[in-house]
Amino acid sequence: MSANIFFTLSLLLATAISGCSTTANDELAEAKKAIAESNAIYFQSFAKGDSSIFIDRYAPDACIMAPGTPALCGKDAPLTFFRIAYRQIGLRNGKFITTRVYGGGNGYVTEEGIWQSFDANNVMFDDGKFLVLWKKTAIGWKMYRDSFSSNHPAH
Template sequence: MKSYKKSLLIFFLAFAHFIANAQSNHTNALNEAKKAIAASNATYFTAIAKNDGSILNHYAEDACLLPPNSPILCGRTAMAKFFKDGYENYGLRGGKFITLNIYGDGLEYVTEEGLWQSFDANGKLFDDGKFLVLWKKTKNGWKMFRDSFSTNRAQK
């Protein structure tokens, strides 16, 4: 009986160690994703201000935008046109992301929830809203896979 209890105790200790190690790996993966997202967000609006297409480097090859009052936009050509229009027709020259939360385990996908602000060439706020971005771990690092956002302002 003592041998059985001892074996059972060893099994439970090994299982607890396995669970703790798995949780630690997920925590490390999520922290890696959070750092990559923060780095991408820090340079996102600089890329928009260049108006040279480099903004697309923040997105996965198979990414889609889900903008307000518009159909879904998938593919590099559609996304490039969207950003070019924002620059040329709306005066978008800068902005800011405020990440509120990042959900997931950090292994393949995570979801970022936050707020955004858009600024014109004079640094004046002209729009703001909220977003959900589904990030995908790719061979080139963490990239935006689905980018859904909406304005807080009434449609004119």
């Protein structure tokens, strides 16, 4: 192989690799922005008693994997979970603190963080950690797998 052809192939390969890296970095930045925006309004659904805000955070094929219960999966899972959290648990507000978002380049990213839950009197009644697998859908980044656990023993 001549030096010219080798140089040209090397340059093409380097450009392709660099382009993939840029695409992955762009996707990660886009996902981080969408996650921050989603998390900023997530708990408004409980403060307002509006399940539509909550449901819109999730992909239609999402699974919510709460501790001590089987996973809730499918298009009805977010509404089912919202009703339980709102009516039975008394969730009225909360807070997410994202500590890391990683992945990118394949339509999925993982968010890691901690959460706090508040009742109607704005008293924190639970806190814990979470992992959320986000999926890029035709309508934006949505929660695909939502798994969390409390920092406290089960009652």
